[in-house]
Amino acid sequence: MTTAVLGGGISGLSAGYYLLRRFGKPATIYEASPRVGGWIRTECHKNKGFLFEGGPRTIRPHGLAGANTLQLVEELKLSIKPISRSHVAARNRMLYAKGKVCLLPNSALGMIGTIEPFTKPLYRALLNDLATKVTVAKDGDESIYSFAERRFGKEIADYAISPMICGICAGDAHEISVRFLMDSLFEKEQKYGGVLKGLFYSRFQDKDEKNSIGIFAQKQPSLYTQACREKWAMYGLEGGLEQLPRALRKYLAKNNINVHLNSRCQNVSFNNDGAYLTMRHAELPVEHVISSLPAYQLALIVKAQHPSLAAKLLDIPYVDVVVINLQYNNDKMLQYSGFGLLVPPVEKLPVLGIIFDSCCFDMSGSTVLTVMMGGRWFSKWFSNQPSQNELREMAQRYVAKILNINEEPKFSRVHTLPKCIPQYTVGHKRRVENIRKYISNYKLPLSICGAAFDGVGINDVILSARRQIDLLPVR
Ligand SMILES: Cc1cc2nc3c(=O)[nH]c(=O)nc-3n(C[C@H](O)[C@H](O)[C@H](O)COP(=O)(O)OP(=O)(O)OC[C@H]3O[C@@H](n4cnc5c(N)ncnc54)[C@H](O)[C@@H]3O)c2cc1C
Incomplete structure (x- = not known):
């Protein structure tokens, strides 16, 4: 029997990586969709020299969690695109408030x-x-x-x-x-x-x-030392952030950690020897389950045997976000330079913010912007289920109003991301403690990691996976 990891987003893949490092034994990752990476999704227009990020785009190098990710990136030999603290994208952050763009x-x-x-x-x-x-x-x-x-x-x-x-x-x-x-x-x-x-x-x-970097027994990762020395504020990856889950998958496959795609887990039942996973065509006995699933997905598969655990998991709310990437064949469209701007909710607009991607990274003569909309206010603005075209038009209208860019983009992409970000509402810490207490009281062979529990950023979910693996007993 093996250990099963549920979910092939960055936290599930990281769990596979740390399982391999700690125990060196084969394990299997089950991913419901036909690809790895979860919300990390890059659309690379290599021949045109630009890319669209549908989810995250930058990672912060700071503290324990930042150093931990840099260690992983270093071991996978990925090429980094650092943004130093003196770079305009790190220095300039803006708001759109009271009808104006304001530099903070x-x-x-x-x-x-x-x-x-x-x-x-x-x-x-x-x-x-x-x-x-x-x-x-x-x-x-x-x-x-x-x-x-x-x-x-x-x-x-x-x-x-x-x-x-x-x-x-x-x-x-x-x-x-x-x-x-x-x-x-x-x-x-x-x-x-x-x-x-x-x-x-x-x-x-x-x-x-x-x-803070005490977990690196003797030597801290050299990329972390470099990040501190060169004062990085954040970084991206050559070819986009999706390079990270892709490289991890390749590395795991070479080391007997298999990733099964199109493999949604439909139910988990626990017994004295481990657990049974119900997949579409099979019942699989496993020794231990590491779940990296969103809390509401884990709730669905434990509900039959552990309804009160499911209820606790469902107490973690999620929000939907619309992400619209826009590309223009001219790199002089923006009057402002910086990471982008945020729109305070008191302005009561559907836009959460606009990221100036082409200010952060070179896009070979293009201006690339990402408009984020909805979030906690998604149902207020989008309950009428607008089409992709309507969403794109809405984003363009706000780009015209806020940034005075009236041209049609050459390329664009619209993603609606349902339940993509968990909300750590008041009491979250206690909620997570109670979930882990339940698992421990019932001695379930289950560990939980991922964005629902210990932080929503990429660094947090990778560290969360590492910590859960470190807690497993050596058998
Ligand atoms: C729009 C957006 C922008 C962001 N920007 C940043 C940023 O700039 N920097 C940053 O650090 N973080 C950012 N984040 C956060 C970061 O992307 C996430 O925290 C991280 O990707 C979550 O990874 P995860 O593996 O925990 O979850 P997910 O990516 O949700 O992965 C979970 C996986 O489980 C699979 N799954 C679900 N149900 C089942 C099942 N029953 N059986 C098997 N598999 C299943 C899913 O298909 C998915 O692949 C952003 C997030 C979003 C949505």
Whole structure:
């Protein structure tokens, strides 16, 4: 009997990789669709010198999770396209607010003057933090919006935090847990009575960052050392991010970790010796199951035997996002340079943000933009199920309104991504603890990794897979 990994997205493939590294035994990955990579999908127009990313496009190199991914990228010998901190795509981040494109401050000096869309200098938000007493959060959690509003004021919550949450998880900051992004700031505030106070005092006490790459026993990955030395802010991959799951699949196949495509798992039942997987044409006995599936998919397949586990998994909500890639045969279309812009939800537009892909990476004479729409507000804007053409036209209308680009794109692609990003709403941490407690109490031979549980970024899901494999007992 072997170990089975469910899902061939980046977390499932990573689980296969770490299983191989730790145990060196064959294992099998079952993927429902005809391809690996999950939401990582690159459409490469090599002859025209540009590419479209339908999902993620950049990875951050920082901290333990960043170093862990770089180690994987290094071992797979992939070519990196770094973006340094001084690059315009790292320095310039914009908002579309109050009818204008506003450049956010990118240095401490920017805190002094009043910068649109804010009506007061940003340093006043810091004074607010210093002057405000701490409120002890009920059940150790609150929404990131309420935390930001409490500490820094409503404008920061509306125009800095809310758009950032849209950019990261297409979610509503009023619902997302403060622990999703600001766990350590929140802890510091609760412990020291304010964010700035906490940052000041904890400098002498917290050694997290120093210990952060501790899992690399003796030597940290050389790409990580290079990223620190060259001050990378983020990176992409030559040929697009899909190179990562493709290379992983190839590497795994060479080492007896098979990936079975078109193999949807329909049911899992656990017994004293392991588990049975129900596939379309077979019942497969396995020793242990690693699930990298979205929580609602795992819920479906455990429901018959473990309905209350399924109910806990279904408590993790997801949102749908529309991604529209646009390419123009002219690289001088944009009046602005930077990573792109975000649209704060207070603007009440269907657009979450527009990424300036051709500012981040060279696209050989093209301007390439990606418009993201919907997210937490998907049903408000798209319940009438618009066609791909209608979605494209809508995206172009906003590109014209916001960026003053009125030309027809030469190439475009529209993807509607159903339930693509889990929402870490208030209480998420406890929800995940309860799911893992259930699995442990019932001694189920099941490990869970992937975007639903331990972070939604690529780095998080790769590290989540590694940690779950590290926890498996040696038999
Ligand atoms: C639009 C968008 C933009 C993003 N941008 C970034 C970014 O720039 N940087 C970043 O770090 N992260 C980004 N992310 C997040 C990142 O892409 C995801 O966290 C990551 O790809 C999730 O990988 P995963 O393997 O956990 O899940 P998935 O990619 O969802 O993979 C799960 C796999 O399981 C398969 N499956 C489902 N049910 C079954 C079943 N019953 N049996 C077998 N297989 C099944 C699915 O087909 C899928 O292949 C973005 C995400 C989206 C949607």
